[in-house]
Amino acid sequence: MMRVFPASIPLDGRTVIVVGSGPMAEPKARLFATSPARLLWFTGKTDGPVPSDIAQYAKIERRMPTRRDLRGAALLFIAGSDGVPAEALARMARRLGIPVNIVDSPASSDFQTPAIVDRDGIVVSIASGGAAPVLSVDIRAAIEQLLPARIGLLADLARELRGTVKAVLGRFGDRRAFWERALRGKARDLALAGDKSGARREMLRELNGERGEAAGIVHLVGAGPGDPDLLTLKAARLLREADVIVHDRLVSEGVLNLSRRDALRIDVGKTKGHHPVPQDTIGEILVREARKGQRVVRIKGGDPFVFGRGGEEMDVVRAAGLAVEVTPGITAAVACAASAGIPLTHRDHAQSVTFASGVVKQGGPDADYRALSAPNSTTVFYMGVGAAPEIQRKMTEAGRSPSTPVALIENGTLDTERRVFGTLGGLAALVEREGIAGPTIMIVGETAAAAASQAAPKTLEQFA
Ligand SMILES: C[S@@+](CC[C@H](N)C(=O)[O-])C[C@H]1O[C@@H](n2cnc3c(N)ncnc32)[C@H](O)[C@@H]1O
Numbered sequence: 001m002m003r004v005f006p007a008s009i010p011l012d013g014r015t016v017i018v019v020g021s022g023p024m025a026e027p028k029a030r031l032f033a034t035s036p037a038r039l040l041w042f043t044g045k046t047d048g049p050v051p052s053d054i055a056q057y058a059k060i061e062r063r064m065p066t067r068r069d070l071r072g073a074a075l076l077f078i079a080g081s082d083g084v085p086a087e088a089l090a091r092m093a094r095r096l097g098i099p100v101n102i103v104d105s106p107a108s109s110d111f112q113t114p115a116i117v118d119r120d121g122i123v124v125s126i127a128s129g130g131a132a133p134v135l136s137v138d139i140r141a142a143i144e145q146l147l148p149a150r151i152g153l154l155a156d157l158a159r160e161l162r163g164t165v166k167a168v169l170g171r172f173g174d175r176r177a178f179w180e181r182a183l184r185g186k187a188r189d190l191a192l193a194g195d196k197s198g199a200r201r202e203m204l205r206e207l208n209g210e211r212g213e214a215a216g217i218v219h220l221v222g223a224g225p226g227d228p229d230l231l232t233l234k235a236a237r238l239l240r241e242a243d244v245i246v247h248d249r250l251v252s253e254g255v256l257n258l259s260r261r262d263a264l265r266i267d268v269g270k271t272k273g274h275h276p277v278p279q280d281t282i283g284e285i286l287v288r289e290a291r292k293g294q295r296v297v298r299i300k301g302g303d304p305f306v307f308g309r310g311g312e313e314m315d316v317v318r319a320a321g322l323a324v325e326v327t328p329g330i331t332a333a334v335a336c337a338a339s340a341g342i343p344l345t346h347r348d349h350a351q352s353v354t355f356a357s358g359v360v361k362q363g364g365p366d367a368d369y370r371a372l373s374a375p376n377s378t379t380v381f382y383m384g385v386g387a388a389p390e391i392q393r394k395m396t397e398a399g400r401s402p403s404t405p406v407a408l409i410e411n412g413t414l415d416t417e418r419r420v421f422g423t424l425g426g427l428a429a430l431v432e433r434e435g436i437a438g439p440t441i442m443i444v445g446e447t448a449a450a451a452a453s454q455a456a457p458k459t460l461e462q463f464a
Pocket residue numbers: 225226250300301302303304305306307308330331332333336381382383384409410411412413414439440441
């Protein structure tokens with residue numbers, strides 16, 4: 001049964017009044033921080049300073065309002081503390097036709113304050129009729145995660161163009177079809193990426209019936225290290241909205257399950273013969289699908305721009321004249337260090353941290369091992385397992401002590417995570433003995449010992 005009706009009250013050019021002070025009144029005054037309403041806040045004479053954030057947009061009066069003050073107000077909130085004649089004020093306001101909310105007293109209020117998700121042009125209200133405010137707050141938190149931060153920008157654009165669209169498209173059905181394309185297509189992607197003028201251009205192009213080839217978009221998205229909880233809100237949203245998902249081996253099933261059931265999934269991490277799809281073919285797939293007008297999400301383990309060839313894919317998509325947007329992810333080094341409790345920097349032990357690759361392109365330049373072996377620093381190797389003997393040799397030859405602590409984190413953040421500890425001088429033997437085969441991060445530096453000292457006895461022995 002719908003016990004309350006969440007009507008929307010226009011606030012442009014209106015006045016909202018808050019009476020009272022302290023923790024009952026301040027949250028009500030804050031509700032209007034981003035609204036176009038004029039906020040009048042009547043605090044008591046003897047009350048302390050007004051919070052500076054509210055003072056920036058509210059007109060403060062250190063007295064009680066008169067009938068004249070109230071006249072014409074859109075809403076009145078009364079936080080009934082000592083010295084506030086709540087009942088008398090409510091009566092006066094009601095006679096003037098102003099709806100009244102007496103804070104924390106739903107039974108004597110004309111309206112209740114809902115939990116609000118505010119995205120400028122879009123406002124979501126969650127009402128429980130005052131019965132379960134905590135539940136409303138939790139629902140709000142869930143909706144906050146679902147709604148893109150810039151959805152209001154899209155609504156603003158739609159408001160700006162509404163008159164033009166009505167003038168150009170006379171038939172209601174045509175207008176609805178236009179808005180469906182405009183608010184779900186490329187203009188939406190551009191607006192959510194913060195490109196308002198690009199989004200406006202795209203909407204006008206759509207309105208003029210110009211449908212170019214570059215209708216689709218490719219999102220290069222970081223999936224983080226594997227645990228779906230470590231995905232960014234934006235990555236989760238892009239996955240939900242994607243028509244096509246191009247993923248590789250490191251993207252966990254838990255992450256992929258966030259996508260729509262009818263989205264096309266293309267696994268470029270391996271084929272039947274377990275060979276990864278060549279990079280050129282991946283580029284061709286991205287361009288082919290985006291040219292069909294699809295919203296393509298190319299999702300990669302960790303961050304797309306950290307040892308992920310994201311830069312090459314971005315260039316291919318751009319060269320094809322298609323839009324590309326990059327969404328970062330938590331890179332494996334950062335995630336594994338956090339998971340194992342290893343600080344990557346430390347004021348006493350590591351003033352810098354370097355991410356390095358254990359493998360280099362055939363015929364390409366090797367890493368500078370003198371720099372990687374500097375004292376008071378942490379070096380984190382990606383793809384280092386196969387190169388453990390060379391890493392051990394090159395770092396010790398470059399001057400890093402063989403007794404430098406080393407931590408290996410395999411399948412970091414997944415249920416199968418494994419941590420083993422040792423020293424640089426025994427790195428190759430450690431990899432061999434432990435049979436490390438999954439994706440692994442190698443952390444070389446004094447801080448790696450921090451986790452070893454908290455580790456289970458088996459790994460402590462290895463450390464000794
Ligand atoms: C091609 S790189 C991709 C790196 C990725 N773009 C990132 O930012 O994490 C693959 C390497 O990342 C590391 N890696 C990725 N995910 C990992 C995880 N969950 N645990 C440990 N290492 C991981 C391993 O060193 C693996 O060999």
